[in-house]
Amino acid sequence: MLPSSYEYWKDLRQDRTAYKKKKDQIAHTVVELLNQRFPDISQQVEMVDVATPLTFERYTGNWKGSFEGWLLTPQNSFTVMKRMSQTLPGLKNFYMCGQWVEPGGGLPTSVMSASRLIKAICKQDGKKFRTKIY
Ligand SMILES: Cc1cc2nc3c(=O)[nH]c(=O)nc-3n(C[C@H](O)[C@H](O)[C@H](O)COP(=O)(O)OP(=O)(O)OC[C@H]3O[C@@H](n4cnc5c(N)ncnc54)[C@H](O)[C@@H]3O)c2cc1C
Structure with a gap:
């Protein structure tokens, strides 16, 4: 995985040939680099x-192709790592869970986000939160 700019690719995509050429170039470069570490690996690709x-x-369908939600940076990590709200002001009976309300993203975090939400709803309804292992 290589960090990349959405805007860069969006612009490049205007020209399908250039977009495809760049992807091919990246594939070639990555294989060549791997080849330096693992000689002849390119023959096996x-x-x-x-x-x-x-x-x-x-x-x-994710915003700008963000595959794990918020990007944590040294600048935003303090704010973003704080618990995010799972509701919206003025919208009753609406709840959110997943990578956009549980910074860090990924599957385990999204499941934890759902668990946090259900716990909160149980508390609100005066019910005991129980889990089951299948
Ligand atoms: C290529 C790739 C590889 C990844 N690899 C890993 C990995 O190895 N490990 C890991 O932990 N995480 C990985 N992730 C990240 C992980 O998949 C996400 O962080 C996680 O799926 C987010 O869960 P979510 O429930 O927030 O969102 P999603 O899984 O995106 O679920 C949102 C759902 O809402 C639906 N939806 C959207 N709009 C509407 C609408 N208007 N009405 C009804 N439904 C709607 C969508 O169809 C989707 O089913 C990867 C992601 C990608 C893209």
Whole structure:
């Protein structure tokens, strides 16, 4: 995985040929670099697929192809790591869980987000929160 700019790819995508050429170039560079570490690995590559932020956007519908929600940086980590609200002001009986309200993103974090939400709803309804292992 390589950090990349959504805007860069979005602009490049205006020209399909240039977009594809850049993806091919990246694939080639990565395989060449791997080859330096693992000699002859390039001979064993059978298939290459390069996904850009636009690919993730197309498949997942996520904002700018953000595959794990918020990007944590030294500048925002203090604010973002604070618990985010799972409700919206003025909207009753509406709840959110997942990578956009549980910074860090990823599958385990999203499941924890759902668990946190259900706990809160149980508390609100005066019910005991119970879990079951299947
Ligand atoms: C290529 C890729 C690889 C990844 N690899 C890993 C990994 O190895 N480990 C890991 O932990 N995480 C990984 N992730 C991240 C992980 O998949 C996400 O962080 C996680 O799925 C987020 O869960 P979520 O429930 O917040 O959102 P999502 O899983 O995106 O679920 C949102 C759902 O809402 C639906 N939806 C959207 N809009 C509407 C609407 N208007 N009405 C009804 N439904 C709607 C969508 O169809 C979707 O089913 C990866 C992500 C990508 C893209």
